Amino acid sequence: xxxxxxxxxxxxxxxxxxxxxxxxxxxxxxxxxxxxxxxxxxxxxxxxxxxxxxxxxxxxxxxxxxxxxxxxxxxxxxxxxxxxxxxxxxxxxxxxxxxxxxxxxxxxxxxxxxxxxxxxxxxxxxxxxxxxxxxxxxxxxxxxxxxxxxxxxxxxxxxxxxxxxxxxxxxxxxxxxxxxxxxxxxxxxxxxxxxxxxxxxxxxxxxxxxxxxxxxxxxxxxxxxxxxxxxxxxxxxxxxxxxxxxxxxxxxxxxxxxxxxxxx
Amino acid sequence: xxxxxxxxxxxxxxxxxxxxxxxxxxxxxxxxxxxxxxxxxxxxxxxxxxxxxxxxxxxxxxxxxxxxxxxxxxxxxxxxxxxxxxxxxxxxxxxxxxxxxxxxxxxxxxxxxxxxxxxxxxxxxxxxxxxxxxxxxxxxxxxxxxxxxxxxxxxxxxxxx
Numbered sequence: 343x344x345x346x347x348x349x350x351x352x353x354x355x356x357x358x359x360x361x362x363x364x365x366x367x368x369x370x371x372x373x374x375x376x377x378x379x380x381x382x383x384x385x386x387x388x389x390x391x392x393x394x395x396x397x398x399x400x401x402x403x404x405x406x407x408x409x410x411x412x413x414x415x416x417x418x419x420x421x422x423x424x425x426x427x428x429x430x431x432x433x434x435x436x437x438x439x440x441x442x443x444x445x446x447x448x449x450x451x452x453x454x455x456x457x458x459x460x461x462x463x464x465x466x467x468x469x470x471x472x473x474x475x476x477x478x479x480x481x482x483x484x485x486x487x488x489x490x491x492x493x494x495x496x497x498x499x500x501x502x503x504x505x506x507x508x509x510x511x512x513x514x515x516x517x518x519x520x521x522x523x524x525x526x527x528x529x530x531x532x533x534x535x536x537x538x539x540x541x542x543x544x545x546x547x548x549x550x551x552x553x554x555x556x557x558x559x560x561x562x563x564x565x566x567x568x569x570x571x572x573x574x575x576x577x578x579x580x581x582x583x584x585x586x587x588x589x590x591x592x593x594x595x596x597x598x599x600x601x602x603x604x605x606x
Numbered sequence: 607x608x609x610x611x612x613x614x615x616x617x618x619x620x621x622x623x624x625x626x627x628x629x630x631x632x633x634x635x636x637x638x639x640x641x642x643x644x645x646x647x648x649x650x651x652x653x654x655x656x657x658x659x660x661x662x663x664x665x666x667x668x669x670x671x672x673x674x675x676x677x678x679x680x681x682x683x684x685x686x687x688x689x690x691x692x693x694x695x696x697x698x699x700x701x702x703x704x705x706x707x708x709x710x711x712x713x714x715x716x717x718x719x720x721x722x723x724x725x726x727x728x729x730x731x732x733x734x735x736x737x738x739x740x741x742x743x744x745x746x747x748x749x750x751x752x753x754x755x756x757x758x759x760x761x762x763x764x765x766x767x
Contacts, residue, residue, distance in 0.1 A: 365651050365695070367749045389648050396655040425652035425693070444763070448756035581644075581656045 356499070356548045357443060361421050363388045364395060368421050368449070380542060383535040386589035390598035393575035393583065394495055394525050395425070397601050400578070401492060401523045402430035404603070411490040411521065412436065413483065415474075417467035417508070418496035421446055426453075427492065428460040436482055440465040440473050467496060468504040470511050487517040494525040497599075498550045502561055509562040513606065522565055522604040526558050526572075535588075555600060565604035572600040617722055618677075624723040625674040627713050632667065635709045639663035642701035649695025670706050674726055679733040686737025691745055699738050703731040 354376035358369040362377040365388075369377070380387060405411045412435050414427055419439035428437040439450055439462040450462035461482065465473035470491075473479055483489070491512050497505065512522055529536045529552045540550045553561075555572060575598050576582055628635060640663035647656050654662070673682055689699065710723040 365649075367746050368753050392648060392650075392652070395652050399653070399655060400657075429653075444760045445756050448759045449752060452752040452756055579656050 354546050356543060356546060357420055357446065360391070360495075363391055366421065376542060376546070380539050383538050386585060387539075389583060390575075391495075393579065393598050394527070394601070397525065397575075397578055398425055398427060398494060399430040401494065401601075402427040403432075405490040405492075405521065405523065406432035406435045409490075409521065411488070413486055413489045414438065414492060415479075415489055416440065416492040416494075417465075417470060417473070418442075418493065418499070419446065419450060419462070420495070421449055428454065428457055435459060437461070438463065438473075438479060438482060440467065442466040467493065467508065468500065470508050471515070474515060487515065487520065489516055489520050491516070491520070491522045492524075494523065494601075495527070497525065497558075498527045498529075498552060499548065501549075501551055502553060502557070505558070505561045509565055509604075513565060518606055520606065521568075522562070523602070524562070524604055525599060525601050526553075526555065527599040528552060528555065562604060565606065568603045568605045570603060572602045574598070574600060620719050620722045621674045621677075621726055624710070624713070624715060624719055624726070625671050627715060627719075628671060628674070628709060631709070631713060635705075636663050636667050638709065639666055639702060639705045642705040643698055646695060646697040646701045649697035651693025651695065653693045654695075654698075666702055666706070670727075670730060673730050674723075677726070677729070679729060682730055682733035683737035683740075686734040686739075687741030687744070688737075689734075690738045690741030694738070696742075699735065703734055707731060 351370050351372065354373050358373040359377045359380065361367075362369040362373050363381065402414070405414060412432075414431065414435060415438045416427055417440055419426070419441050420443075426439070428435075431437060436459045439454075439460070441447055441450070441462075442464065444464055447462050447464045454460045454462060461478070463473060463476055463478065465476065474483075493508065500508070509522065512520075531537060531540065531552050536552075543550050578601050640660050643659040643663055644656070647654075647659060669682070669685055672678075686699070694702075707724070707727045710720070710727045713723070715723055
């Protein structure tokens with residue numbers, strides 16, 4: 343959830359660097375240079391990002407095919423690629439994407455085209471109430487409060503207060519059976535390479551925030567994990583990803599972070 | 607027909623025999639393919655998660671066996687393009703085609719059958735990779751155009767606000 347719009351090509355942008363590190367083409371030379379700097383510091387980072395992003399299709403299927411949700415509201419959707427939620431949901435599911443960056447929104451609308459029941463709105467994930475209060479969203483949702491929310495790959499741009507506020511707002515707004523799918527990125531901020539990466543982002547005007555799982559659990563209360571609990575990415579995908587000792591120092595917890603379905 | 611090759615009908619018969627031989631080793635070849643895909647999975651883009659690789663190995667082996675029967679390079683070309691648009695990484699594409707070529711080498715074929723099989727696998731790999739490269743290029747150009755259009759629309763909105 344970068345502060346600056348992605349349209350500003352004169353400085354590196356966190357959203358476009360993210361895209362570059364994932365192998366996308368929505369980035370410029372200046373982003374690739376910053377991305378290469380980060381890759382040199384943290385060679386495991388692109389793998390870590392892929393591992394978390396690969397979950398999206400599982401999240402979409404789990405929420406709609408297995409758990410029967412017919413509405414998903416996704417926050418900080420970013421530059422939507424072909425892997426995003428609407429490609430894997432059960433037929434008839436309404437998917438509402440959102441991002442605060444107007445270029446992401448326009449780009450997302452290009453991708454979605456005439457896809458039925460898929461929408462993209464400009465909104466800041468730090469204030470989910472603003473998206474939910476939009477007239478267009480209210481028209482889609484009507485009285486429906488049985489909704490699955492998704493915050494995936496954005497936790498590092500949110501302060502503790504942002505997370506607590508979003509969690510509480512969505513908890514109060516939604517019905518008893520609703521769900522919040524969340525990916526929590528975990529890195530050791532004391533580790534030298536991670537500290538340098540955070541400094542690079544800081545110089546771009548982007549503050550990054552990492553917190554341990556135990557802190558996160560407190561922030562999202564009264565949401566609680568479902569029976570699958572918090573899962574590291576190896577466990578989620580059922581694979582063992584090879585990491586060097588250096589990788590393990592920088593990404594100590596579950597290799598990259600945790601995915602979870604939070605319920606009431 | 608290239609010099610030294612058997613006439614088409616004879617070649618077809620040999621390829622059917624080759625396909626039969628490979629079918630008898632299907633499980634082992636699919637496993638090789640899966641390992642090749644698994645070893646290069648981080649080159650894949652996002653639609654191809656590790657969970658899908660086993661199924662993909664089976665699909666690719668089936669497509670190769672089908673090619674040995676039909677020799678349809680156009681179909682293979684389209685297959686390569688489709689894999690590119692799904693997000694198959696370059697390293698995975700190369701590892702997969704290499705595994706298919708290796709399967710022919712390892713299939714206990716006699717001299718003439720081996721030669722025909724390697725010729726056919728060469729045609730298959732070329733058609734697949736040509737399709738893959740054109741598919742990649744098409745994706746990149748499509749993404750560029752979407753980016754341009756999105757930027758233009760935002761700039762227009764900003765100009766009017």
